[in-house]
Each structure stands twice: as C-alpha cells, then as structure tokens.
Amino acid sequence: MSLDQLNLKIVFGGGLELLFSNQRSHNISIPSRVNSKLYNGETTTTEEQNIKSFSRRPGILVLINDTDWELEGEGDYVLNDGDEIVLISTLHGG
Amino acid sequence: MPARSCALCNKANAILKRPKTGQQICKQCFFIVFETEVHNTITNANLFKPGDRVAIGASGGKDSTVLAYVMKTLNDRYNYGLQLYLLSIDEGITGYRDDSLETVKRNQTQYDLPLKILSYDELYGWTMDRIVEQIGKKNNCTFCGVFRRQALDRGASMLNVDHIVTGHNADDIAETVLMNIMRGDIARLGRCTLICTQGEDTIKRSKPFKYTYEKEIVMYAYFKKLDYFSTECIYSPDAYRGHARAFLKDLEAARPSAIIDIIHSGEAFEVAEEIKLKDQRTCTRCGYISSNELCKACALLEGLERGIAGMGVNQYHLDNLKQYRRESIAQH
Ligand SMILES: [Zn+2]
Ligand SMILES: [Zn+2]
Numbered sequence: 001m002s003l004d005q006l007n008l009k010i011v012f013g014g015g016l017e018l019l020f021s022n023q024r025s026h027n028i029s030i031p032s033r034v035n036s037k038l039y040n041g042e043t044t045t046t047e048e049q050n051i052k053s054f055s056r057r058p059g060i061l062v063l064i065n066d067t068d069w070e071l072e073g074e075g076d077y078v079l080n081d082g083d084e085i086v087l088i089s090t091l092h093g094g
Numbered sequence: 095m096p097a098r099s100c101a102l103c104n105k106a107n108a109i110l111k112r113p114k115t116g117q118q119i120c121k122q123c124f125f126i127v128f129e130t131e132v133h134n135t136i137t138n139a140n141l142f143k144p145g146d147r148v149a150i151g152a153s154g155g156k157d158s159t160v161l162a163y164v165m166k167t168l169n170d171r172y173n174y175g176l177q178l179y180l181l182s183i184d185e186g187i188t189g190y191r192d193d194s195l196e197t198v199k200r201n202q203t204q205y206d207l208p209l210k211i212l213s214y215d216e217l218y219g220w221t222m223d224r225i226v227e228q229i230g231k232k233n234n235c236t237f238c239g240v241f242r243r244q245a246l247d248r249g250a251s252m253l254n255v256d257h258i259v260t261g262h263n264a265d266d267i268a269e270t271v272l273m274n275i276m277r278g279d280i281a282r283l284g285r286c287t288l289i290c291t292q293g294e295d296t297i298k299r300s301k302p303f304k305y306t307y308e309k310e311i312v313m314y315a316y317f318k319k320l321d322y323f324s325t326e327c328i329y330s331p332d333a334y335r336g337h338a339r340a341f342l343k344d345l346e347a348a349r350p351s352a353i354i355d356i357i358h359s360g361e362a363f364e365v366a367e368e369i370k371l372k373d374q375r376t377c378t379r380c381g382y383i384s385s386n387e388l389c390k391a392c393a394l395l396e397g398l399e400r401g402i403a404g405m406g407v408n409q410y411h412l413d414n415l416k417q418y419r420r421e422s423i424a425q426h
Pocket of ligand 2: 377378379382388389391392393
C-alpha cells in the first residue's frame, strides 16, 4: 500500500448514530500500515477503537462496501483506501 | 478478496450471508427469498382469507416498517385480497413516540395505506409521560403493555378489522421463550410460539415474521432503503429482556440455528392447558371484555387515580371508552 493514510467512510444506522452526535456519515483517515485489518490487536484512533468494540458486540451488523462483512472475513478484512463501512444496530425498537 | 457469486442464481455477487442457512446470496435473490419465505409462512398457517380486513401494528420501528412494506408487496403480488391498514398507538412519550409517529405518517404516504392513530391520552386519560411522573420508571412497562394491548384491540374495532399483524420476529420469539422458561411462566411458554392467537375478544393476532431472522429484517430495510425510526424507548430499561437478548445473540454467533432451535423447543413443550370456563363478562368500568369485574387496564387506572388525591375518575374519558365499546359491539 503506497498511501500513508487510508480514507474511510463510516456510516452508522439503527440508532448507533445517536452515539456520534446524531450524524450518520463520517469521513475519517487512519494511518495505513502494512496490514490494516478492520480490527487487530492494536488500535490507533478512537474511531478505530469504536469500530472494534461495536463490531464485536452482538446485535451490530457490519457491511463493507455494501456487502455483509461475514462474507469479507469479518475482522480479517484488510481495509482499502476509500472503503465504506456501515454499522447498524439491530437492537433498537420494533 | 475475489467476489463470490450468489449460491442461488450463480450470476450476481453475493452481498449477504443468510443466518438461517449460511448461504451466500445476491441482493435480488435475497429480496425474493425473504419475501417468499414470509409468503410461505402466511399460506402454511392459513392466516388470511380474501376480503379480510387486516391492521398492521405500526410503531415506525424496523420490524413493523418492513412488515408493512412486505404485507403490501405480497398482497399485491399474490392477490391475497386483503384490505390493509396501519394502526399506531401513541403512548404519549415525548421525544420518542412523537418522532416515531412521524415515521409512520411518512409510511402511510409511501405505502399508500390508511393510518389510524389512537392515543393513551384519549383512551385512558393518561400519557406514559404522566404515568412515569407518578409511578417512576420501575414498573411503567407493565402499564404500557396492558394499555397497548387493549388500545390495539380498540383501534382494530374502530377500523372494523378482524386481524392484527405485528412485526415480532424469530429473535423476539426465541427471546420470549427463554424469558418464559427463566421466569417459570409455563402458561405463556405454551402460547408465545403460536403464530396466531385469539384472545378473549374476537380479534386475531398474528406474527408473519415468526421465522424471519432479525438480521435479515435489518438487511432488508437497509438494501430497500426503507424509512424507519430507531431509538430505544426512553422509559424501557427492561434489564431482564436485555440479558436474554444478549445471551441469545451470543448463542447465535456460535451457532446461527440457535434461534430457530429455541423456537422449536418452545413449540415442543406440551403445555397442559387448563380448560378455562371462566364466564365472559364485561368490565364494569369501561365495558371491555374481561374475566374480572374490572379489566386489566381499568384495574391499573384505578390504582393510578387513587394515587392522586381528589383527582378521581375523569368522566370525559370514561364516556369515551364506553362510546368505543358500543361502536365495537355494533360492528361485530
Ligand atoms: Zn442471486
Ligand atoms: Zn375496563
């Protein structure tokens, strides 16, 4: 990966946006590393930490570029510049 | 990572792993199997007959929004011949229900379905805001549950419908099975897995999403870009249900069939139903069908009113209730 920074779009839904000033869509940049997994042992930014803690919680659906992350290897997915990650809570309201 | 093709059509890229089967399927196939499975649930259980008037209990949340969309779609596609309505209950919770009702009003236009909104205030003379003000947050869900059930029935009578469908999904039902086991509530355990129930009144209640996983409902709403409201009720710290739900989600993560397995377990319990021959009578206060002198809602209301010295029964609302009751008798 030649870029120093990975630009990502993070979208929250299903009530999670309420934890982020009620804003659904966030553009973030994280330092790219040799292996920028969606989550691994170390985290660098709060955004990344949040993704990590959310996605590990049951009841949060994750989509990477509009595809169920269960098809993308979940946490083993290697992030690419420009990826869109959607996190949706299933637990809120019927 | 190479794109995987759909297990059903072998053409388009898979976008979803089905929790029920583990199959990897594309968006179009997902829509089709999701809708077809609900259709099969409806036809296998013979839920409706042509000409039925059916109210969709609509909260503005994901389940009932998807239910309204799918019921409308299936009614058109398979010519069920149903007359569909949206029925919403306004519990009077500022900042929660008023926002979600705005969603239901948009759904009314989007899906072209008539909408009836009935409020606790007009039916009982109390909003949940005022009830919580008086009794605190501890037991308010009891009030809300009893009031909502009766309010839905009354709304159904006013719409002259014979059937209410609700958005309860497979996860909800599995969770309820677990909770009834943990509480030792054997009578409810026998009933909670039924797809269709008919209470003391004549109105049927059904759950077309009985076998539909929550994950697929949320994914369906996401890919169809359906407009729904998602905030937890501000008064519902139902901790017990929360634990049951978290436990269920952990089980599902380990084995996706856990949800359907638990529903099947619930169905397999043979619950010896006591034959209830309690006389059908009507509530002396409001006229609603009841097995006691006062119906559950009125018993709760009496308690509330006793709590406010000098307030007494609000005659206006009592007259309202009697009027609704007369209307519903006239219609049946
Ligand atoms: Zn396909
Ligand atoms: Zn009553």
